[in-house]
Amino acid sequence: MCHHLNLSLTRRLVSQYRFLSSYVSRRKMTLAAAGQFCATASMAENLASVKSLIHKSVDMGAKALFLPEASDYVARSPAETVSLAKSIEQSEFVLGIQEELRNLDGPLDVSVGIHESVENEDRCKNVLLWINSRGEITQRYQKLHLFDVNLKHGPILMESKSVQPGQEVLKPFDTCLGRVGYAICYDVRFPEHALRLRTLGADIITYPSAFTVRTGQAHWELLGRARAVDTQTYVIMPAQVGAHDPEGKRRSWGHAMIIDPWGTVLAQCPDTDSLPRICVADIDLELVTKVRTDMPLWQQRRGVGVYGYDV
Numbered sequence: 001m002c003h004h005l006n007l008s009l010t011r012r013l014v015s016q017y018r019f020l021s022s023y024v025s026r027r028k029m030t031l032a033a034a035g036q037f038c039a040t041a042s043m044a045e046n047l048a049s050v051k052s053l054i055h056k057s058v059d060m061g062a063k064a065l066f067l068p069e070a071s072d073y074v075a076r077s078p079a080e081t082v083s084l085a086k087s088i089e090q091s092e093f094v095l096g097i098q099e100e101l102r103n104l105d106g107p108l109d110v111s112v113g114i115h116e117s118v119e120n121e122d123r124c125k126n127v128l129l130w131i132n133s134r135g136e137i138t139q140r141y142q143k144l145h146l147f148d149v150n151l152k153h154g155p156i157l158m159e160s161k162s163v164q165p166g167q168e169v170l171k172p173f174d175t176c177l178g179r180v181g182y183a184i185c186y187d188v189r190f191p192e193h194a195l196r197l198r199t200l201g202a203d204i205i206t207y208p209s210a211f212t213v214r215t216g217q218a219h220w221e222l223l224g225r226a227r228a229v230d231t232q233t234y235v236i237m238p239a240q241v242g243a244h245d246p247e248g249k250r251r252s253w254g255h256a257m258i259i260d261p262w263g264t265v266l267a268q269c270p271d272t273d274s275l276p277r278i279c280v281a282d283i284d285l286e287l288v289t290k291v292r293t294d295m296p297l298w299q300q301r302r303g304v305g306v307y308g309y310d311v
């Protein structure tokens, strides 16, 4: 009797396990990595950090690595920011990443934030590039919203002193993970931008950042999760961390993270040191579809007649 019971229980468990594992393995999931490190004013140093993140990502089986804003350098003044800027074709930092990707074993795509110089202009551009596994630059976005703030207890930063703003939203583009929408750092505070990316087809939005410690403590995770829940997309937030100069005048918040379309933080880097790190999570496009089907926000929006504008 007892023997019988155990046998049928075992059978039931085995068949349940078979069902579940076939269900799980049928779902196509692709591993994404979000990078965190501390860029200095030395492009060569930063390239070395980024190369180590590229290798960590491949070792862990990730198919794309998302790097922070200003991965090429974080300068000590607006004047230095402009003077270090290069054209994309002449940036040894970008050329170094392209070459590294061409020589890898596994295929890896990279999203990376850099500065781009503009000929005969006294300001540069803050841009985000997609570099595919063959080392080709296939997408370029220029930061739309510039971080000009003057908080009573700090920070005071005037990004527009050294940077020209972009003029258009970049249409989300296909990648091995899904359709990616591009935005940078301070852009995360503008929900209209995220909503527009979703309307244009994004499954994933990335906000590569160098958030200040003060604003990061108060808003970083809140904003990332809010944009994920607003748009029902994955949100990938690569981040600069720690002190960028020896005096520690400029520090970044860190906490690189990957958030799913339900708002769950799937992975996060610690801020206990400034070592180059990645956190990884599976991108599951079926979850994107499920969240959107269960709660069809985009069929329920009221649009221009009610809000005064469409997203």
Ligand SMILES: O=C(O)CNC(=O)[C@H](CS)NC(=O)CCC(=O)C(=O)O
Pocket (backbone or CB within 6 Å): 069, 070, 073, 074, 075, 081, 126, 146, 147, 157, 158, 159, 185, 186, 189, 210, 211, 212, 215, 216, 219
């Ligand atoms: O200066 C560079 O080279 C790279 N760019 C940045 O670090 C930018 C502009 S100063 N930082 C931000 O946008 C922080 C936003 C932020 O912290 C917030 O929204 O609270």
